Amino acid sequence: MLTLYDSEVSSRLLLGTARYPSPGILAEAVKRSRTEIVTVSLRRETAGGRGGGAFIEMIRALGVRVLPNTAGCHGVSEAVLTAKMARELFGTKWIKLEVIGNDDTLQPDVFALVEAARILSGEGFEVFPYTTDDLVVAERLLEAGCRVLMPWCAPIGSAAGPLNLTALRSMRAHFPGIPLIVDAGIGRPSHAATVMELGFDAVLLNTAIAGAFDPVAMAGAFAKAIESGREAFGAGMLEPRDVAVPSTPIIGKAVFA
Numbered sequence: 001m002l003t004l005y006d007s008e009v010s011s012r013l014l015l016g017t018a019r020y021p022s023p024g025i026l027a028e029a030v031k032r033s034r035t036e037i038v039t040v041s042l043r044r045e046t047a048g049g050r051g052g053g054a055f056i057e058m059i060r061a062l063g064v065r066v067l068p069n070t071a072g073c074h075g076v077s078e079a080v081l082t083a084k085m086a087r088e089l090f091g092t093k094w095i096k097l098e099v100i101g102n103d104d105t106l107q108p109d110v111f112a113l114v115e116a117a118r119i120l121s122g123e124g125f126e127v128f129p130y131t132t133d134d135l136v137v138a139e140r141l142l143e144a145g146c147r148v149l150m151p152w153c154a155p156i157g158s159a160a161g162p163l164n165l166t167a168l169r170s171m172r173a174h175f176p177g178i179p180l181i182v183d184a185g186i187g188r189p190s191h192a193a194t195v196m197e198l199g200f201d202a203v204l205l206n207t208a209i210a211g212a213f214d215p216v217a218m219a220g221a222f223a224k225a226i227e228s229g230r231e232a233f234g235a236g237m238l239e240p241r242d243v244a245v246p247s248t249p250i251i252g253k254a255v256f257a
């Protein structure tokens, strides 16, 4: 089981809800993924009267927990205000905090992120911060009250997969007791398995499933990869070696008459 703040979940896949070909396909992908948590962008779903109410009802009907997010927010006050609206709309203390600092890479503004996390934690929110793999920023987020961290592994939507395995490994080693969820940049099930094998607690992804030719089948593939990566981590993997080690033990010598 995975404990996020005071809630326990068994699925280690958190799913984004944007960019699916249709609401029906999204609903089927959520079921096939066996996720228990989906993230919903408050700004997108409530903007411009684009059927946001119906969308939110459809998500509620799926029986999964909603992790509202502040996607698209660029500053502390915008993110804090959006989080407060999300709390009212969804009736949850959870917030996936995104404060974007660069529009080309969608990289978080980590200074504003820490500040917004401090304000929101002080107001009783349980903050899931979308951050970089920087250890110092991670420390500041924990000091600000976060009890979960969500480092990227590549830019949002890039599907590039883990670009800096060394940084991810070091993050895992520095924060052994903190739930770490890789968020953003996962492109393939093998990427998800790789970060789970490193000991990450879960993966949050959107584009790789929503943008696949068959999102429902891809949701199933990711679910298996994440479970398998977790199981391998728990089973204790071998460290790679530079020299060969015979896999068949040789005892004595064959005798040829």
Ligand SMILES: CC(=O)[C@@H](O)[C@H](O)COP(=O)(O)O
Binding pocket: 015, 016, 017, 018, 039, 069, 071, 130, 155, 156, 157, 158, 159, 183, 184, 185, 186, 204, 205, 206, 207, 208
């Ligand atoms: C849906 C969401 O919250 C995204 O902002 C998230 O970061 C996932 O990123 P990918 O789309 O790269 O999986």
